[in-house]
Amino acid sequence: MGFGRSASSVLVLGALRLASAALIKRVACPDGVHTATNAACCALFPILDDIQANLFDGGECGEEVHESLRLTFHDAIGFSPTKGGGGADGSIMIFEDIETAFHANLGVDEIIDAQKPFVVKHGITAGDFIQFAGAVGVSNCPGAPRLNFFLGRPNATAPSPDLLVPEPFDTVTSILDRFADAGFTPTEVIALLASHSVAAADHVDPTIPGTPFDSTPGQFDTQVFIEVQLRGTSFPGAGGNQGEVESPLAGEMRLQSDHTLARDSRTACIWQSFANNQARMQSAFKSAMLKLSVLGQDQSKMIDCSEVIPTPPPIGDTPHLPAGLNMNDIEQACATTPFPALTADPGPETSVAAVPPS
Numbered sequence: 001m002g003f004g005r006s007a008s009s010v011l012v013l014g015a016l017r018l019a020s021a022a023l024i025k026r027v028a029c030p031d032g033v034h035t036a037t038n039a040a041c042c043a044l045f046p047i048l049d050d051i052q053a054n055l056f057d058g059g060e061c062g063e064e065v066h067e068s069l070r071l072t073f074h075d076a077i078g079f080s081p082t083k084g085g086g087g088a089d090g091s092i093m094i095f096e097d098i099e100t101a102f103h104a105n106l107g108v109d110e111i112i113d114a115q116k117p118f119v120v121k122h123g124i125t126a127g128d129f130i131q132f133a134g135a136v137g138v139s140n141c142p143g144a145p146r147l148n149f150f151l152g153r154p155n156a157t158a159p160s161p162d163l164l165v166p167e168p169f170d171t172v173t174s175i176l177d178r179f180a181d182a183g184f185t186p187t188e189v190i191a192l193l194a195s196h197s198v199a200a201a202d203h204v205d206p207t208i209p210g211t212p213f214d215s216t217p218g219q220f221d222t223q224v225f226i227e228v229q230l231r232g233t234s235f236p237g238a239g240g241n242q243g244e245v246e247s248p249l250a251g252e253m254r255l256q257s258d259h260t261l262a263r264d265s266r267t268a269c270i271w272q273s274f275a276n277n278q279a280r281m282q283s284a285f286k287s288a289m290l291k292l293s294v295l296g297q298d299q300s301k302m303i304d305c306s307e308v309i310p311t312p313p314p315i316g317d318t319p320h321l322p323a324g325l326n327m328n329d330i331e332q333a334c335a336t337t338p339f340p341a342l343t344a345d346p347g348p349e350t351s352v353a354a355v356p357p358s
Contacts, residue, residue: 041305065137067111072134078160079296087296090126091156104165107203127153131293143315144220145286152302168243168255172264190270191284197224200355205237210354211253225275251352268333276319276340324349
């Protein structure tokens with residue numbers, strides 16, 4: 001006798017699913033426009049509209065998105081089972097005077113000060129706002145996954161201790177150990193670094209603010225995993241800055257930590273696995289970001305408001321080598337699998353423009 005389902009059982013299962021779905025009633029929000037599966041999520045729609053218009057310049061994947069995404073990490077990674085810290089609790093904003101003095105948090109005071117008025121205006125906790133703004137901001141970037149957002153972080157009652165945020169000049173061992181202490185695997189570490197696809201450095205070389213980490217900082221794509229694997233040839237500025245190594249393209253910055261993680265035997269194959277696999281990168285980043293965004297929190301006591309996060313636009317590009325380079329410029333580091341074969345963009349050698357300020 002087989003174990004396949006009969007036509008009647010399939011119909012019954014279908015009816016049960018429909019009945020179950022009917023029990024999940026959506027709540028009409030006070031604005032008369034939106035609905036939500038939980039009434040608490042309704043309060044997020046006015047915040048969404050406000051920050052898209054007045055923080056993210058009408059929904060751009062620009063400087064404030066880069067900085068808001070950076071802030072989600074710097075707040076959340078301030079967590080250790082042995083050293084303290086509340087994780088994604090907004091302590092970096094509530095105790096700004098303390099935490100922005102930490103060397104690793106250099107420059108985050110600017111985005112904190114830009115976000116604070118929205119926190120006050122909408123009566124949302126600092127921890128919730130930081131993670132919400134990060135998820136909304138990423139949704140403006142073509143190719144990004146639609147991130148999850150859970151509501152319900154209480155305000156921090158103490159600052160995070162210093163030295164919990166990894167720095168670009170740290171060794172691979174130090175970085176992996178710090179993340180492991182916070183509960184992250186090496187695969188999750190590399191997945192989180194997909195954020196560098198839409199990032200730029202303002203303070204590694206302060207003479208050239210807004211220097212991107214790959215050639216497409218307005219797109220959430222796999223180019224950072226390709227371009228960090230290219231042979232470095234020069235610095236975008238004067239060079240000699242702590243945490244920076246030579247990059248392959250004019251106007252592009254390469255962090256020392258990205259460079260070493262892409263070439264270390266513990267992480268090189270993970271890094272390479274994202275180079276031409278947009279879907280894999282999206283999925284891994286989404287999972288790792290959810291874990292990061294609730295770090296130190298009791299997720300079972302939080303409300304899933306992921307439905308409020310907009311769906312990001314699709315990406316129109318495909319993985320490629322920058323113009324003027326070829327596969328011989330790849331520094332192979334994964335010992336078990338060759339780097340995926342890619343073709344270069346046509347035209348003169350790629351030069352990367354700085355990300356303009358808001």
